[in-house]
C-alpha cells in the first residue's frame with residue numbers, strides 16, 4: 001500500500017495528517033521548536049469530523065490519509081488526529097515505511113510524568129469509545145483513576161472561531177467538564193486537536209490543582225526527540241516550508257491555517273477523496289460491523 005522511501009537524509013519532510021485543520025495545532029508546536037523542518041500536511045476536510053464516526057470508518061480514512069502521505073517519502077509520519085490515532089495508530093504503524101509518531105502515547109507519558117494522581121481525558125466521542133487513552137494510561141500504571149469525557153460540541157465551536165471568553169463556550173465547557181471538576185484529577189489530557197485553543201478557559205474551570213496536557217505539544221516534543229536521536233533533524237534553523245493538501249476547499253483551508261497553525265501555509269493544494277481511496281487497498285475495507 002505504501003511506496004518505498006526514495007529520498008535520502010534529514011532534508012526530507014515530516015508528514016502530518018489530521019481530519020481537517022485541527023492537526024495544525026501539532027504543526028504549530030512542531031515549528032515552534034523546529035522552524036527549519038519542512039512539513040507536508042494533509043487535512044481531510046471533506047470528511048471531517050472523524051470524532052463522531054465509527055472506528056471502522058475512521059480507520060479506513062486514516063489508512064487512506066497515511067497512504068497518500070507515503071508518496072512524499074517522509075522521514076517521519078505524524079498522526080496528529082487523536083481520533084485517527086485511537087482508531088488506526090497500530091494499523092498505520094504496521095504498514096508505514098516511515099517511523100510513526102501519534103498524539104496518544106506522548107500525551108499519556110506527559111500526563112503520567114506530571115502527576116501521581118488521577119488523570120482525566122477530554123476527547124471526541126470516537127476517541128473515548130475506543131478506550132485508547134484509558135488503555136495506554138492503565139498499561140503503565142493500573143492503579144491510576146482515569147476518567148474520559150467526550151466533548152463533541154467543542155470541535156464545531158472552535159472551528160466557528162468562537163473565543164474563550166464567549167459565554168456559549170463557557171456554558172458548553174461547564175456542562176462537559178462537570179464530572180472531571182468533581183474528580184479533581186492531577187492532570188487533564190486535551191485529547192483532541194482543537195482543545196488546546198480553549199486551554200485558558202478549560203484551565204480556569206479545572207483549577208490550579210489540574211495540569212493541562214496538550215497532546216499536540218507532547219507529540220511535537222516526541223517528534224523532536226525522535227529526529228534528534230535518529231540524526232534526522234534538518235540542520236536548517238529556520239525557513240521550513242509548510243505545504244498543505246486538503247480534500248475540500250483550499251481557500252477556506254488557507255484561511256484557517258494561520259489560526260490553527262500559527263503561520264500561513266506556503267501553498268494549499270486540493271486532493272480529492274477519490275484519489276485517496278484509490279491508494280488504499282480494498283483489503284482494509286473489512287467486514288466488521290461499524291462500532
Ligand code: DGL
Pocket residue numbers: 018019020022023048049050051052080081082083084124127155191192193194
Ligand atoms: N482531529 C480530531 C481529533 O483530534 C478532531 C476533529 C474531528 O472530530 O475530526 O480527535
